[in-house]
Amino acid sequence: MSRPKLQDVAAHAGVSVTTVSRVLNNRGYLSDDIRRRVDDAVTALGYRPNEIARSLIGQRSTLVGLIVPTVADPFFGELATHVEGALAESGYKMLLCDCHDTPEREERYLDLLQGNRVDGIISSTHNRDVAGYGRADLPIVAIDRRLSEGIPTVHSDNRTGGLLAAEHLISRGSRSPVHITATDHPGNARAAAYREVMDRHGLEPRVMAYGYDTPVDRRRAAIETWLTLNPADGVFASDDLTALMALDWARKTGRRVPDDLRIVGYDGAAALRMAVPGLTTVRQPIERMAARAVDLLRARMADATLTEVEEEPLPVELLQGWTS
Amino acid sequence: MSRPKLQDVAAHAGVSVTTVSRVLNNRGYLSDDIRRRVDDAVTALGYRPNEIARSLIGQRSTLVGLIVPTVADPFFGELATHVEGALAESGYKMLLCDCHDTPEREERYLDLLQGNRVDGIISSTHNRDVAGYGRADLPIVAIDRRLSEGIPTVHSDNRTGGLLAAEHLISRGSRSPVHITATDHPGNARAAAYREVMDRHGLEPRVMAYGYDTPVDRRRAAIETWLTLNPADGVFASDDLTALMALDWARKTGRRVPDDLRIVGYDGAAALRMAVPGLTTVRQPIERMAARAVDLLRARMADATLTEVEEEPLPVELLQGWTS
DNA sequence: CTGAAAGCGCTTACAG
DNA sequence: CTGAAAGCGCTTACAG
Structure with missing residues (x-):
């Protein structure tokens, strides 16, 4: 039977x-x-x-979609774990929408999720200008990114993170630290903070932007070329993986770290901290960001009229290792 | 409206x-x-x-559940990405069941997935003796683990991986390499291969097992204590994160790598390769394992009578870095 | 305290 | 070529 x-x-x-x-x-x-x-x-x-039949009647699926660039990235993997955990505690299941770092999928997923009548969406991707978000009429929460009018964004304190990293490098003796980031657009609070600190100390800011869609090996090559051509005694990278590329370049070219080159990363995902505990980094409170996002989403799922969008940024923390 | x-x-x-x-x-x-x-x-x-209504009629949800220890681990994050990708290509959505490294959740998820009438399940966890799998009457595929009679397992060639790692360490001059693994049970093909190689060379095998459920900091402490008390000139770790713990210990205690201590890891997840490209490791074909699992699952979803369970192991590859 | 009937939003034989 | 009706597996007023 x-x-x-x-x-x-x-x-x-x-x-x-x-x-x-x-x-x-x-x-x-x-x-x-x-x-x-x-x-x-x-x-x-x-x-x-049969939960499917129940969903059909109840007009709610207790399903939430999570859209991320890729969980192969330790930062987003950790974020996904905590979002899933917080959702499960509230009785929600999570549909994982992994964009595989390609922007086109995001729009498709947005559609798919609505077709599947998820009760809400949490999105954390790099892509700008994905239309769908504005049109979607279901609760959405963004993590670390402005999606559209009326969609609340959870984020940690990028400005303070940038200030901490830049001040730290200078306090450790760096006089020509470079900031390496994906894109240097106006809304980049970490880059702005870096410039602010450099100005304050009368130093020349230099920002090297490699571009989000650059394949990993091309990014590595670009960074190595830049570091080879442009003397720098410090690196403030906007993510840990990029910082570790700089560290590897230093080893290959015989630079001493931190004496010749001080290195500071960003994110502080647990897996990478476990892998390279010596990397100085600015840790984002990933678990708290996930929990906050789920809380916000739950509130909106319960009451669709909620509109306040401004969120207090969550605190970051500088963890010092031997790379600086 | x-x-x-x-x-x-x-x-x-x-x-x-x-x-x-x-x-x-x-x-x-x-x-x-x-x-x-x-x-x-x-x-x-x-x-x-409304896809929910369609599911109810069609008697299929085009939903597949993926059960993993945690996607915060780069290996499982990468696995999840590729499973999701392969499923999406076949028109399936993926419910992520992240056990957060706690075995109790697995049984609950198994139940939840069946209640939600997923069309199939892919499971890749460490836990032994989870009853539910035998009783579940829907297509299931396991990755790197025997779940139950009749459930096919996709795995890479653990024996060859163990042989490659051990032979490599010895060929690089190690005479007292230790194998560090989670659990040293009879089915552990990598440990068996390590012992086989050591025997062949007339060397004394030593296996240090730290236990799956050991918290990360306790694992690190246990490994450092072991390495400090037991002289070893090589480490074959059964995963990259553990290998990197040995590497960090070497740095802290002034051992030169690879001269004093040769280190080989296992898995070769891309994120960790990007972070520490110098680590010698045995790379598992994660993407192929994911694709194979999805293929097998699709075949069983299409034809529930399928029973062959034996799967040819997928090939592994030794990647040499400067740690050996 | 318990049951018959309608309905959630679709699809699919079966007629016409 | 198009439509009325039954049914997927449940829940929920509404009666009794």
Whole structure:
């Protein structure tokens, strides 16, 4: 026999489907006898309610979509873990939409999620100008990115992170630290903070932007070329992987770290901290960001009229290792 | 107006719901005129079919559950990315079940997935003895782990990986390499291969097992203590993160790598290769493993009677860096 | 305290 | 070529 349904349980227990449904959902008054008979039938048949049917009736799927560039990146992997954990605690399941670092998929996923009637979406990608978000009429929360009017963004304190990193490099004796980042657009608070600190110290800011869509090996090559052609005694990278590229370049070219080159990364994902505990980095509170995003989303799923969008940034922290 | 449904489209186009459904699914003969009217109504209303209702009818959800220890681990993050990608290509969505490294959740997820009527499950966890898998009557594929009778397992060539690593260490001059692994049970093909090589060379095998459930900092402490008390001139770690712990210990205690201590890891996840390209490691074909798992699952979803379980192991590869 | 009936949003034989 | 009706597996007013 294939999967038993409510009807089978009802037949087995000798009651109506209504009654079985009531026992299952613990709704209304049921005699102990009935309750027991239904429970017995459920275990005898190995019955499990069809959540799809329930979703259709309840007009909610208890499903949330998470859109990320790729969970192969330790930062987003850690973010996904914590988003999933917070959702599970609240009784939600998570559909993982991994864009594989290609922007085109994002729009498609946005559509797919709505077709699947997810109750909400959490999105954290690099891509700008994905239209869909503005048109979607379901609760959405962004992490570290402005998606559209009216969509709240959870983020950590990028300005303070940038200030901490730049000041730290200078305090460790760097006089010509470079900032390496993906894109140097106006909204980049870390780059702005770096420039602010450099100005304050009367130093010349230099920002090297490699571009988000650059393949990893091309990024490495670009960074190595830049460092070779442009003397620098410090690197403030906007993510840990990039910082580690600089570290590897230093080893290959015989630079001493931190004496010749001080290196500071960004993010502080646990896996990378475990791999290279010596890297100085600015740690983002990834778990708190995930929890905050889920909280915000839950609030909006419960009350669609919520509109405040401004979020207090979450605190970051500089962790010093031997690279600086 | 809330989400439009088929009825609304039908009314807008002046046809029956049957006809709209036909146009949407491109089924049967439709006049061009009707087709156009329906298409117009769909765009005018911004209609998107409710996939939940479709699932209920079709008796398939096009949903697959992926169970992993945690995607915060770069190996499983990369695995999850590729599983998701392969599933998406075949029109499946993926529910991510992240066990957060705690075994109890696995059984619960197994239940939850069945309640949600996923079409299949791919599981890759460390836990042994999770009952549910044997009882579940839906297609399941395991990655790198025997789950239960009749469930096929995709794995890479652990024996060859172990042989490669051990032989490599010895060829690089190591005479007392230790194997560090999570658990040293009989089915551990990498440990067995290590012992085989050591025997062949007349060397004394030593296996240090730290236990899966050991918290990361305790693992690090245990490894450092072991290395400090037991002289070794080589380390073959069963995963890259553990290998990097040995590398960090060497740096802290002034050992030269590879002269005093040769280090070989295992897995070769891209993120970690990017972070520490110099680490010698045995690379598992993560993407191929994911693709194979999805292929196997699709075959079983299409034909539930499939039973062959033996899978040819996928090839591994030794990547040499400066740590050996 | 329990059941018959309607309905969630679709698809699919079956008629016409 | 198009439509009325039944049904996917549940829940929930509404009766009794």
